[in-house]
């Protein structure tokens with residue numbers, strides 16, 4: 196049986212006593228809970244931990260296996276929590292997008308304990324969430340129109356300069372990519388970027404990465420939140436505190452230098468909103484701003500740079516000699532097509548607008564979509580919570596149960612993808628290969644709208660899907676085309692072949708790998 200990863204290897208008799216005492220309490224709590232998911236088919240649940248001990252970090256793979264035995268809607272128990280996992284498109288659509296669908300989110304215990312949920316865009320519900328979401332969507336819309344392309348051109352230039360300094364020697368390219376992407380989010384949230392050799396910036400990012408890797412969406416501490424205060428999560432606690440301190444520092448500086456005539460970034464926009472609502476900036480303002488900025492900065496940086504890291508890895512994978520000839524041919528086609536596409540377009544237009552990146556680089560865009568489908572940056576999306584009992588495919592979902600959409604399962608479902616395990620960007624192109632076509636089974640950003648439904652940015656149609664989809668896609672397409680135009684990437688001869696199996700934390704990221712970026 197696979198075992199769950201409990202953070203750190205620390206253990207002591209004292210902790211064991213605390214755990215046993217807490218478990219007895221939980222057992223009593225569990226016994227008194229009325230509705231459960233026991234009527235929904237699923238694997239056998241054990242006392243106290245439920246199914247938690249049978250799930251390793253790659254919960255999406257375990258859930259997919261279970262769905263083959265128990266059906267696509269499965270009921271499990273993680274600690275005291277009733278959880279329903281939806282493993283097919285139909286049940287996910289019915290549960291998340293039909294009228295009266297599940298909009299609320301639960302509060303993962305570790306995140307609530309570390310950051311509180313007050314003002315959170317990710318974890319708050321009801322009117323407060325709606326207010327924040329509308330506000331952030333409006334800000335992102337203007338940011339994209341007015342500032343994004345200039346910023347991306349500048350930052351991708353800086354990234355290329357940094358990579359070029361290595362003269363084709365083997366490097367961990369994920370670090371520079373992470374810094375470039377983070378700088379886009381820094382500009383969005385804080386109104387400024389950092390130099391790549393800034394020690395504070397480097398330590399902020401390594402803390403943030405460690406934070407993201409130290410827990411996953413199904414980590415036991417989310418369901419048994421008292422564990423946050425035990426030595427099991429001391430590392431997570433320290434990382435969370437130092438991240439919050441950094442954000443607090445930025446907010447204080449913004450309050451000191453605030454000028455309503457010159458709204459520099461998202462923090463300033465929040466301060467302006469508070470003033471317009473006749474709220475003098477106070478402790479509540481700080482809490483609201485802090486929580487929303489934490490959400491935007493953390494979720495934007497980790498996911499987008501992971502997607503770019505996967506993109507580079509895929510670009511290097513299939514060119515290796517030991518691959519079958521057909522695959523080598525296929526990947527050369529991918530690389531050559533992207534490079535030709537990017538070269539042609541950049542030769543004609545020195546500075547592209549964002550719109551023209553999408554219009555003139557369909558093959559590059561299709562490749563990015565295929566990376567998002569095949570690699571799955573966020574394989575289980577973010578959990579939702581049932582706020583009123585509802586029935587899907589004949590199964591009653593109890594009030595307050597958590598619901599996970601297994602996006603990984605949908606992205607690998609043979610019903611929608613001919614050859615789901617193959618990496619084949621063409622599946623997202625029209626026959627004449629000039630237009631990008633999406634699929635309703637393509638949902639890396641969750642549910643609510645897809646990339647080509649451009650009108651819904653400011654409407655309720657957005658439901659609860661990712662607010663950063665356009666920022667993420669624009670960042671990936673500009674940075675990827677720029678570095679593909681400047682370098683040929685290959686795995687160093689002395690290194691083992693990198694694995695395409697991801698490591699799951701808050702995102703599913705590639706295992707560390709090095710590349711030689713040879714200037715073209």
Ligand code: HEM
Nearest residue numbers: 317494495498499502576577640641642659660661663667
């Ligand atoms: C490749 C990059 C990204 C991926 C794969 C991704 C994926 C997701 C997914 C799956 C969800 C859950 C949606 C649902 O429940 O249906 C989500 C929500 C969210 N994402 Fe992203 N995301 C990415 C980039 C970004 C960026 C760049 C930002 C910020 C600028 C961002 C901010 C958020 C926020 C705030 C939410 C919560 C929205 C809400 O609950 O109302 N994401 N994302």
